Amino acid sequence: METVLEEGDVLNKCPRCGGGLNYDEELGELFCRSCAVVVQEQVADLGPEWKALDPEDKTRRVRVGAPLTLSLHDLGLTTEIDSRAQDSQGRALPPQARISAGKMRRWQNRVRTTSTERSLSQVLSKIGEVVTRLALPKSVAETAARVYRRSHKMKVVKSRSIKGVTAAVVYLACRKCGVSRTLNEISQAVGVKERNAARYFRLLLREVEDTYIPPPTIESYISKLVNMAKIDARVERLALHLVAKTRDSRVFSGKTPSGLAAAYVYIAAVLLGEKVSQREVAELANVTEVTVRNRCRELLEAYVIRQRLKPQGRGKSL
DNA sequence: ATGGTTTTTACTGCGTC
DNA sequence: GACGCGGTAAAAACCAT
Numbered sequence: 001m002e003t004v005l006e007e008g009d010v011l012n013k014c015p016r017c018g019g020g021l022n023y024d025e026e027l028g029e030l031f032c033r034s035c036a037v038v039v040q041e042q043v044a045d046l047g048p049e050w051k052a053l054d055p056e057d058k059t060r061r062v063r064v065g066a067p068l069t070l071s072l073h074d075l076g077l078t079t080e081i082d083s084r085a086q087d088s089q090g091r092a093l094p095p096q097a098r099i100s101a102g103k104m105r106r107w108q109n110r111v112r113t114t115s116t117e118r119s120l121s122q123v124l125s126k127i128g129e130v131v132t133r134l135a136l137p138k139s140v141a142e143t144a145a146r147v148y149r150r151s152h153k154m155k156v157v158k159s160r161s162i163k164g165v166t167a168a169v170v171y172l173a174c175r176k177c178g179v180s181r182t183l184n185e186i187s188q189a190v191g192v193k194e195r196n197a198a199r200y201f202r203l204l205l206r207e208v209e210d211t212y213i214p215p216p217t218i219e220s221y222i223s224k225l226v227n228m229a230k231i232d233a234r235v236e237r238l239a240l241h242l243v244a245k246t247r248d249s250r251v252f253s254g255k256t257p258s259g260l261a262a263a264y265v266y267i268a269a270v271l272l273g274e275k276v277s278q279r280e281v282a283e284l285a286n287v288t289e290v291t292v293r294n295r296c297r298e299l300l301e302a303y304v305i306r307q308r309l310k311p312q313g314r315g316k317s318l
Numbered sequence: 319a320t321g322g323t324t325t326t327t328a329c330t331g332c333g334t335c
Numbered sequence: 336g337a338c339g340c341g342g343t344a345a346a347a348a349c350c351a352t
Contacts, residue, residue: 195348195349198349202350254323254324255324255325256324256325259324259325277338277339277340278339278340278341279338279339279340287325287326288325288326288327289339289340289341290325290326290327290341290342290343291324291325291326293340293341293342294324294325297341297342
């Protein structure tokens with residue numbers, strides 16, 4: 001039960017960031033643990049939604065080869081690490097612009113045909129823009145559009161900021177689809193203050209969305225962090241293990257998951273003798289070093305972390 | 319608006335490579 | 336001496352009420 005990553009989980013390297021890729025044939029879902037973290041359970045939840053997709057996708061998915069690569073890329077492993085991710089080990093990716101255009105076109109077709117009135121609002125087209133810009137999966141676009149139409153029907157978004165609503169809806173869709181993007185990233189892409197988007201997001205949750213959407217887990221943050229920082233996978237495993245061990249603790253309550261995740265990763269790295277600085281994990285988790293330190297302190301106060309681990313664990317004991 | 323909680327900002331001292 | 340680490344106080348942000 002301490003093992004979270006199963007054998008054979010990692011099939012490939014992410015073409016964009018080099019992180020581990022997981023690809024589920026059955027569900028047609030691929031997830032890079034750096035760019036778009038999707039935890040196993042959440043994938044299962046996605047099942048129905050994916051089945052509802054057009055058959056064209058299915059046939060494309062079955063084939064192996066170049067189209068697959070294309071769809072891999074399509075499935076939205078994105079942005080945020082763009083600098084080094086740009087071009088990886090010689091595998092030439094199709095020009096960004098072309099893919100974006102194609103995706104945009106497809107998305108718009110779908111929306112046009114399904115939406116009853118095109119004049120529904122500018123929000124829908126804005127959603128398309130944002131999804132394209134962030135290279136998010138199609139499922140996100142569809143989910144976002146669906147949520148928006150519903151909220152529109154319920155009149156809750158009447159006379160609200162278009163940008164704010166857009167960001168909120170897209171973020172909500174990401175959450176539903178298990179795509180790990182922060183509200184901050186999306187707000188920036190939309191060009192709106194995060195707190196405004198947050199307001200609308202809460203509004204949506206309260207008024208429209210009846211199904212509870214779990215917030216991003218500490219575990220998902222940990223995976224994201226480890227992969228983004230290119231830290232040894234052992235650290236990830238240990239960090240996740242520590243989370244599991246300390247799961248039923250009040251240390252968690254009210255603290256930002258990303259900060260906690262950063263702390264776990266840091267502690268795990270120290271235990272394993274990996275050289276990872278607080279600054280590094282803090283930056284990647286979008287928190288300050290102070291927060292990392294505080295979480296570490298609280299964690300270490302609450303628990304005695306011993307290193308009685310198996311093979312050549314040259315860890316120190318804290 | 320307000321109050322309680324959490325995070326950030328800014329600054330300091332300490333050890334070490 | 337710069338760097339990583341640890342701590343602190345006050346400001347800022349967040350959130351429910």
